[in-house]
Amino acid sequence: MVKVKGNQELVRQINQSLILDAIRRYGAISRAEIARVTGLTTGTLSNLTAGLIASGLVKEVGLGTSSGGRRPTMLQLEASARHTLGISLAIDYVTCLLLDLTAQPVIRRSAPLGDDKSPGTCADLIADLAREVLAAAGMKAEELLGVAVAIPGTVNAEEGLVIYSPNLKWHNVLFGPMLEDRLGVRPLLENDANAAVFGEYWCGATKDSSYSVFIFADYGIGSGFVINGEVYRGRDRAAGEFGHMTIDVHGLQCHCGNRGCLGMMASGKAIVRRVREAMDAGTPIPALAGRASGEVRLQDVLQAAREGDPTCLRIIREAGEYLGVGIANLINLYNPASLVLGGMLALEAPGYWEAAAESASQRLYPVFQNQVHLLLSTLGPDVPAIGAGSLVISQLFRPLRVQ
Amino acid sequence: MVKVKGNQELVRQINQSLILDAIRRYGAISRAEIARVTGLTTGTLSNLTAGLIASGLVKEVGLGTSSGGRRPTMLQLEASARHTLGISLAIDYVTCLLLDLTAQPVIRRSAPLGDDKSPGTCADLIADLAREVLAAAGMKAEELLGVAVAIPGTVNAEEGLVIYSPNLKWHNVLFGPMLEDRLGVRPLLENDANAAVFGEYWCGATKDSSYSVFIFADYGIGSGFVINGEVYRGRDRAAGEFGHMTIDVHGLQCHCGNRGCLGMMASGKAIVRRVREAMDAGTPIPALAGRASGEVRLQDVLQAAREGDPTCLRIIREAGEYLGVGIANLINLYNPASLVLGGMLALEAPGYWEAAAESASQRLYPVFQNQVHLLLSTLGPDVPAIGAGSLVISQLFRPLRVQ
């Protein structure tokens, strides 16, 4: 934790962020109204807004309605004043978004990732996509407010280091500098679930809910936390190993060495395994007829379930019920205001999140009953990229933390 | 989250806290050294330390050794400049401590709580103890920096409200005002595990470890979290329901409505239940011979275990192993720097915390292996009271949080 000393610069930064944040929240707001909600004087508002307008971040957008006196001059964010690249490196594809100041995507490019998932190849692909996006926007990298990349693994943002990514099979890769060489700007790295939870907090389902959790239910299971409006990363930036939470002490052996991990019961991987087991045991699954069980993939199971196959539906529902156990544990510990479900399972597996919600609510500690909002991701599959970009944008709207 | 606007008063507060905190950390330190560690100029230090000395919080304690020039004037906290009452309302006793500025206990009084645990009786008992302590110190309540009470339940500090305490059987009790009527000052209420974790963070086992967890293993099981040097309370101030974490989806039914809660397997209550079951099943426990199984209490089991009874030792060890499962889950989610075990089981049940440590380390996600320090409480049974007092004291040493 960096300790910040107080001086006039800090004061100005704090108040400027306070004003920018108020403008962002209210959409269009007058100086007088900002003064009321922030507690600043109108004099300070005249002074600071002049600076914000000069820097192009804010614009005057005509007069509002009078409330018995002079009509107020309304202020608004100039969305196109700054841009950010939000990039998501997922297991099998890369997405690159150009976001404006309001975190709205302006341009989007996506590309599949082949079997070669080496850092160099990934960096090249990301750089190509980024250049394509910038070219389409007629911008140069130097004009960007910043670049951020969401990565499926633990990262050390300060050093641009990917500590460990099981899915990419990376260990201690200095990915930040590799991208810097190619892009000319230093990107911010963030874990994908952390980026996702911040995205939903900044401009998605849990907007402005200071205590929120994102659960990433996909082939694997991950989680991210926002506490007090900031991503919670833990001491070694490895918080959120939700997939390896034990919910069944006597359960199945997991590759992590433990037994009964949530991921063994509730993940896409678990669903595929159970469907294969069912097929091997002779359960008829017409939608998958003629396929070798070893070739069945998660997408196939989801498709079969969408077509109404009862076995697939049952297995998905049971996986969702296990997830609900984990969710209840999470809520009992964190007591968040809201919880967002994202990832392929939550968004595309029929009955999955409904089963999770029901099972969680049955298992919650009574105090929390009906207190926690369980929501679906509103930003969808692009949430890690949007979240990554939002992390950069948010720095404009938040002062440095004191102490 | 209160948003704080910036002005000179804030700047002064921040820097004064920064200086006080440096003095606290270093024990004795010169103005020049403080300037170096805080980044402030020596001019500011002369100015602000003059104020701190005038207010009595800081004193000059002679000259330090020269490092090649003029000898520095060393500054130290004046421990007796301010005092705090830290009070712990536990299930069967009340403790009241007078703490000085360094959170050292100066005077201690404790009294048992009878069967009548009504709010009025508890408030009377606390007020009596507090008056006794103040009389012994020759102080008046108004001279105190503050009073804080640790309570076994969820509390709303702002309103002085005890939302729910299962052990005391309180629901929505306005305990703060009740104490205010009796003491003449408004006390700060805090959950006992939260107070405990803060105590260990402020002046105990996890001193200055910004990410720390306290596990309260006693008749029940609770937990508290410090994140970024602040108690984490969650949205409804109910975070930390560690005892109701499901670790066995198919496990025993708990009174909370769920199955396989940690508390059903790892708590003092669970140990007593299992010992009784063993006795009923005919297992000989010589140390408890002649007792009706229904009359056996936790203290008896601990005593029997200390005398070497193998059944009691085994049951305690197994309970510890279950706790370890929960601890591993906790670490996987929070990734804390350190974790403190407190409560009667951790401190007095032979083999309990060792079993927990071993089982946790076996089940941890590989990334965390050997990364987390598992510690025993150094403040012992008084940790909730010390922590409560520390919460008040700490306000002097920490600026308001910005945003």
Place this chain on the structure above:
DNA sequence: ATACTATGCTTAGACATTAAACGAAGGGTT
């Protein structure tokens, strides 16, 4: 038309940090 109210700018004053100068007090070298 007049009184009143709200908005937003300007100005003087208060106040905290900063940079620089300076005195105080010690060490080291010759």
Place this chain on the structure above:
DNA sequence: AACCCTTCGTTTAATGTCTAAGCATAGTAT
């Protein structure tokens, strides 16, 4: 012992920010 250098802590002027108050502007209400 004299001299130079270093460190410590205070003082002073400059800088920059907020605040309070005054005021011009521009509406509404009667």
